[in-house]
Each structure stands twice: as structure tokens, then as C-alpha cells.
Amino acid sequence: MRQRVNRIAARGAALITAALVTAALLPAGPAAAESNGGVRVMPLGDSITEGTQVPGGYRIGLWQRFGAGNYRVDFVGSQFNGPGSLGDHDHQGHPGWRIDQIDANVVNWLRNTNPRTVLLHIGTNDILQNYNVANAPARLSALVDKITATAPNADVFVATIIPLSNSGQNAAARTYNATIPGMVQSKVNAGKRVRMVDMHAALTTGDLIDGVHPTATGYDKMAATWYAALRAVPGSIGDPVASQGRQVVGVASGRCLDVPGSTTGNGTQLQLWDCHGQPNQSWTHNSSRQLVVLGTKCLDAYGRGTTNGTQVVTWDCHGDTNQQWNVNANGTITNVLSGLCLDAYNLGTGNGTKLVLWTCSGQSNQQWTLRA
Template sequence: MDAVLSRRAAVLGGVVAAAEVVSGRAVAGAAVGGESGGGVRVMPLGDSLTDGFTPYPGGYRVELWRLLTAGGRTVDFVGSQSNGPAELGDHDHEGHSGWRIDQLDAHVGTWLRQSEPRTVLLLIGTNDVNQNLDVAGAPDRLSGLIDRITGVAPRCDLFVATVPPEADRARQTRVVAYNAEVPRVVAAKGPRVHLVRMYEALTTADLADGTHPTREGYGKMAAVWYAALRSVPGSLTAYAGRARG
């Protein structure tokens, strides 16, 4: 009987944890056993576009992993979250569905200290646009988040992406306005912060639900990330010592 109850509790716990990831609640302190095959520690950081919440669990991380492996790169995805299909060799990430810039900012210091990434892939801002809460202030919030990341992990290479298009016309107007400010923000942050032009890689035909990409759309995103990483060779080279400065 105890064994049956234990199995039921484990299943229920998994369901609750999954629900919290989708809703954006209680994920910051989630303890997830990390996978590691060694190699360069890369943190995919953001919202559901990193999580791959819908319609394709794992999102761009699946194809990015394939590209890195095919290119002879040994990479360790890191983060407190974990999901994705079997073909994704490392399921760890820091994508939090429904989260805005300020919510990442509140927890990213802890995540960075726990995971010690060599490289961070940041894609955030879609929910600032969609939730329509002080959209005009989003670039300044992004600037503050970048400062937080570089303050905690000054030696890491940080790649900051513009957000993909939206099918809804009003949201798309806000996306364009937000993305127009991202290059200015990134340019002020020094040589270890790199702009990734994700917006131009997708069209609304690549969206499954008006916001989240199809599997093919996520593949296009992966190609952009891969090209960005290859353009900064050191970002795929592990530190000799610890990642923090």
C-alpha cells in the first residue's frame, strides 16, 4: 500500500509542477535534477519561447542541440527547468512560460549562481508586450536585466534577441516598437553582450497560435541562435576555471 501511495504522490507532484510551469507560478525555487555530459555551460533564458510550452515542448532548444552536436560542439544546457522530447540531448533550461522581464530579473541572480553558465541566450519581452503593462518601459527593464546578469556573471557572453512577430495587429505594433529599442540597449552594454536579430527570421506564417512558433519556426530560431554563437567563438569555449568573475 505504501508503495502505491508513493507512486501516486510522485505522479501528482509531477502534474502540479507542470501546472506551475505553465502558469508561471512557483517555478523559481523548483529543484530539477540537471543533466550534463560536460562541455560549455549554456543557459537558455526567457519565457515560453524558450520553454517551448506550445505547441512543441523543447522549442528552439531541440534543433539548436542538433546543430551544436552536428557541428562537433559539446554543450551542457543549464537551468532549473527541464522538458523536451527524447531527441533533445539535454533538457535543462531557464524558460518560464508567461513571465515578463521584471519576473526574470527578480530571480536570475540565483539561477546564475546555481548554474554558472559560460553563455546565456536571452529572449524576453513577448509577455511585456502581450500583457500590455507599461510597454514603453520594457526597454529600460531589459537594460536593468542585462545589468543584473552581467553583474553576477561578468565573464559570460550574453546574447540578447529581439522578440518574434505577433499575428495580432495591436501586439505586433508593440513588438516593433520594443524591438526598435533593443539594439540601442545592447550597444551600451559592452563587448560581452551581443545582439541577436530574431525578429527578422520569422513571419506570421511561422506561428502556430499567433504567438508561439510551429516546429519549423522554432527550427528557424535555432539556426539564428547557432549562427550568433558561431560568430563569437569564445562563447562555445569553456572557461578554465569557474564561470563567475
């Protein structure tokens, strides 16, 4: 296989802006096939919901967990951002907003989207702005009442706010958070579908990138906490569906992982091709971590290769680690044997671009979205 022309140089230069390239804000407005179908979930709050510092924030890891668990979820909201590896970019997060600002708009948002489940993380800016902090719990209680009145059949998950690096502000956050369990219980006693999620306990100040917003790791801890809370409440994200084939779509190209000509012979190298929904583009990631296509063929690192440039092919499924793949929350797909990333060769985006293994670089030709 030929060497990649100027690949190393190109990647080195790109590292400076990799985070911006791979996590750039996408254009406003709806996108095709944003939902993987199913339960409507509204992520609601401020910049921590929007994903400041890491566009997409906790929604990236939460979306990946939904997919891995075979849950069908539709994020809803009037806002739209995040990296290509986030399959559904809709949300209702507003940087800098306080409880009262969310309260002033929430009825319209709820009526427009009719969510089945609401994930509420709000109050950080009340503390950062020192905005009548003593009455913040009362404002939160009134906001929850407005949500439950407008969407009485929705499950509302109310999170304690995450830690703040400033000790005085974090003390105020703890005081605010301490009021939430009692408030939530009062709603439950009144027959409301309200739950508390202790997000403050899930993170430490070491998980913050700027003293306020989480790092990528911190956001993923939030995702894990939301996911556990949702799974504990029957119906809040529906039930897992039977595993079914999905398209594996390249973030850089928008094209699908494709078996050329639906060939079933061992050793067929995979390519990118326009997505068309046929069986040769329908992949199932099973409990054995295999990616299966055409019924009996597995995604395979050819010859058990573990070096850059190893061809990615189809082969009869046999269960060895060169046929096992991790579908990661950051959008990469890594081979269990080698740890290398599934890669569109030479940064290619056109039809016929071959698929190989390559050292993970964070670039968008190594990021993938699984779509039903």
C-alpha cells in the same frame, strides 16, 4: 521477415497522440548524462524558451546542431522539459513571465549554474499583458545589467522578440525591438560582453502555431539563428572537438544501437542492447554522412533495400547512398537512398530487438539521441 503484428493499426491509433507521446514533458529533476560535456549555456526567457506548443522549442534544433558541429555544450537552468530526442533538457524558460519576473530571480539562477553563455529572449509577455510597455526597454536594460554584473565573464546574447500575429501587438513588438540595438551597443561601449540577435527578422507570422508561439519549423529557425550567432563569437560555445564515437540511444527503449557480439562480418543485423560503452556501441557520424563502428564498418541498408522491413546491418564502408544517413533535428535517422527511418522493429524496446528501415511515423521507436 515476418509481418509486424497489428503495426499499421497501432500506428494509426497512435497518430492522434503522437505529438504528446514523443514530446511529453519528462519528470522534473536532473537526468543522467544530460550534458554532452563542455560549455554551460543558459536558455533564458518565457514560454518561447520553454517550448510551449512544441516542448523543447528551439533547444531541440540547437542541441542537434551542437552535436552535428562537434560542439560540447551543457544546457543549464532550474527547469527541465522536452522530448527524448533533446539530449539535454535543462533550461530557464518560464511561460507567462515578463521581464520583471525574470529580473527578480535571475541572480540566484546565475549563481546556481554559472553559465558561460546566456541566450535571452524576453519581453513578449510585457506586450501581451500590456504591462507598462513604454518602460519595457528600460526593464530589459536593467535585466541585462544584472546578468552582466552577476556573470561578468558570460557572453549574453539578447534577442529581439519574434513576431506576433496581432497587428497592434506586433507593432508594439517592433517598437520595443527597435530599442535593443542601441541598448546593446551601450553595454558593449561599457566593456560588457553583450551581443544582439535579430530573432524577429528570422521568423514571420506564418511560422506561428497560435499567433504567439512558433511551429516546429519556426522553432528550428530560431535554433539556426542562435547557432549562427553563437558560432560568430569565439568561446561562446567553445571550439569543435575531434569527431568521436557516440552511443545511438533509442528514445523509446533507452537502449543502444549495438553490433551483436562485436561481429565484424558483413551483413550483421543491428540490435538494441543495454548501453555499456564498448566499441560495438560507439558510432561516428562523419562528413560523408556515414555512421561508422569498429573502425571500418558502416551502418548499411542491406542489399540497397528501399522498402519497409529492410534490414539495417554493418558492412565494409564503400560510400554508396545506402550507407549514408541524415541525423535529423527531430531525432530521426533517415537513410539517404530510401528516405526511410531507422526503426526498432515492431515497436520493440527489449534487448535483441532488431533494427530495420520503415516509413517515418513520428513514433518514439524511430527517435534517437546521440550521446558522447
